[in-house]
Amino acid sequence: MTVNLTRIYTRLGDGGETHLGDMSRVPKTDPRIEAYGTVDELNAQLGVTLAAGGLPAPYEAWLKRIQNDLFDVGADISVPEGGPRERLRVIPEQTAWLETACDEANAQLPALKSFVLPGGTLAAAQLHVCRTVCRRAERRVLACGDAVNAETVRYLNRLSDLLFILSRGVNLSAGADEPLWEPGRYR
Template identity: 75%
Template sequence: MTVNLTRIYTRLGDKGETHLGDMSRVPKTHPRIVAYGTVDELNAHLGVALVTPGMPEPYVGWLRRIQNDLFDVGADTSVPHGGDRERLRVTPEQTSWLEERCDEVNATLEPLRSFVIPGGTPAAAQLHVCRTVCRRAERAAIEVGDDLNAEVVSYLNRLSDLLFILSRGANGGEEPLWQPGQNQ
């Protein structure tokens, strides 16, 4: 599948509308636009994570794969079900791959004894930012409704789990933990 972008500006969105993947016109505030726009924001934050000092080497390849998959998520989200053409859809295998990475990294971590405060190393802190944007993307995808491929929500849910686990791994066991009532 090849994508050719010959012009970046088209002026078609100058009045607050845009095309979905099926070429239907919707307001730029439409739930689908909000959902895949938030996925795009997540992808940009992952780009920052990739250049953040201290990112563990195995995570780099995984994050690059996830960035590509997020374009699949965006493509899937941008096209309502139906129509004559076969469309790119997120698959259970993509979600399963995330689960495998979760299990792989989680097996190396100490059990949690409290909630993790976002921070620690620069890499862990950026992964926490990615996690929170991913949760927002998940909520936005849910707002699309029943016409959305349910695997999109599953993928984003699992991805946020993985980003949390990776942030713990990036902290190397020295993560800041919540201490209830510490400053009372």
């Protein structure tokens, strides 16, 4: 599949509407636009994470793969189910890959003794930002109702789990203390 963009501005959205992937027009406040806009924001935050450095090599490769997959997620969300043409959809194998990555990364970590506070290294803190944006993207997809591919929800749910695990792994690999919640410590 080739994408050819010859002109970036079109003026078609100047009135507050935009096209979905099936060329139907919707307001820019449509739940689908909110959903794939948040997926786009997540992808940008992953780009910041990669640019900042401090990631183990396997994590960097995984995040680059995820960035590409997130364009698949956005494409999936942008086109309502049905219609005469076959569309790009997130498939269970993409979610299964995330589960394998979760298992592989988590196997290297000590058991949790408390909730983890975002922090430690810059890379770990940025992965927590990505995790929270991912959770918001999941909520935005759910707000679209039954008219979206349920696999996108599963994918985003698993991705937020992986981002949490990677944040822990980054701190461990850097020798940083894992910041843990201490209930009532400052009461």
